[in-house]
Amino acid sequence: MKPKAFQQQLFPVLIALFPYDSGADGQICIGEDPNEIWLAAGGSQTFTSQNHPWLYGATDSESWVFCAENPEHRIQITCDSFSVGSKGVTCIDDYLVISNTDTDNKYCGNDGPENIETNDRGTEVDFIVKTIIPLYPGFSCTATVFNPNPNSICSDADNPEENEVWLATGNSAIFTSPNYPLGYGAGNSTYWVFCAIDPDDRILIDCPEFNVGVWLIVCLGDFLSITFAYPETYCGTAGPTDVLTTERGTNVSLTVVDLYNSPGFNCTAKAINTNPVTTTVGTTTTVGTTTTAGTTTHCWNNNHCWNNNPCWNNNHCWNNNHGSNCN
CATH class of the missing domain: 2.60.120.290 (Spermadhesin, CUB domain)
Known part of the structure; x- marks a missing residue:
């Protein structure tokens, strides 16, 4: 009206x-x-x-x-x-x-x-x-x-912003809540920014020791949040366990909204290569029947050569005493 x-x-x-x-x-x-x-x-x-x-x-x-x-x-x-x-x-x-x-x-x-x-x-x-x-x-x-600057973090490893921690593949950094393990207090909200040097890497967050605020269906009071991750918010004693981000960087923040202390947390951030290249070195041996170019050769059975097949030569398996690659 x-x-x-x-x-x-x-x-x-x-x-x-x-x-x-x-x-x-x-x-x-x-x-x-x-x-x-x-x-x-x-x-x-x-x-x-x-x-x-x-x-x-x-x-x-x-x-x-x-x-x-x-x-x-x-x-x-x-x-x-x-x-x-x-x-x-x-x-x-x-x-x-x-x-x-x-x-x-x-x-x-x-x-x-x-x-x-x-x-x-x-x-x-x-x-x-x-x-x-x-x-x-x-x-x-x-x-x-x-987010006023969606691309503001982890944009330049040579000129890192304040609080950015840059990690090479496989490297990690430990971070804890203020005064851990004695407990943080009101006004102890803080944050960290972790960045992977390799733009294809991601950040893995793991907190083996975690006690922040109260969880009752939802977070009541203090909480820890991790951007570009799911779930994003953690509280109570259910902290992040091997949580992988979807971007090369993440902002991890502790928000303190309660007046009483909680013990806090001890966490690790690690740069992970999520698409490693697998290289096979040497010869792959298959137990049983190996099919090669349409020819079936029975040359290996229970780690022993069969003595009635083409792989047996002068009581030795061909190919350096191994039954693979026999013809």
Whole structure:
């Protein structure tokens, strides 16, 4: 229900005496807010104003915090439906504000955010209601995680980026959670980037010792994520076991969202050649009957030559005492 023109002009003057305080001054996506919504790569979450598509109320101010599991990823906000407050030169009353963006982050009237990208892994979205009697239907928006630089890691072995660990075929690197095995704490989120020098190699991640957060159907709390791998997210005591990436590089990140400590993990990243060339050296011997160029020759039986076949010559097998390749 879209408000009529006279309503948009009349009711913005009815400003609430106690404006909503979002509390946006604190840091986000560091595990201090239990209401944070954590999203994996490509994941999305829809959020709406109260009663949408009907009118929201004077006390319906609300906040959401969206966090990308991978610290290198970002959040994109798009609103398919948007009618919030009244807009003149600036927002007169109600509005939606998005933190950690490089553009104007306040939205009102019928001009909602479209494909607004954050400059950090997380964002706080605040819906501020100031009118005493709002007559606006509100909004329906979606937060989506995306990779701003899909080819940004492992692009140049001669000029490695910060935190990149380059591995030759068969070489490995051990990495552990902070303070392992004593346990990491709040604020200990971190990440590693492992790259195969050979572009045809892949990275194998294996964690023989793993205890991170809690798993109950889904991850509750802290988790470890591995890009270009399946599964991508691990928690509880079920860590990655010989997980092979689909690309030459991977970003492995520990995200800490709980306030209590977990023991952590001890893991290994190894560069693996997934398509090795098999070279056969020497002669292959087949037990029983060998068929060569249409001729069947019985020359080997239970590791002994038959003494009544063409392979027997002066009590010795032909071909250096082996029954193969006899004619």
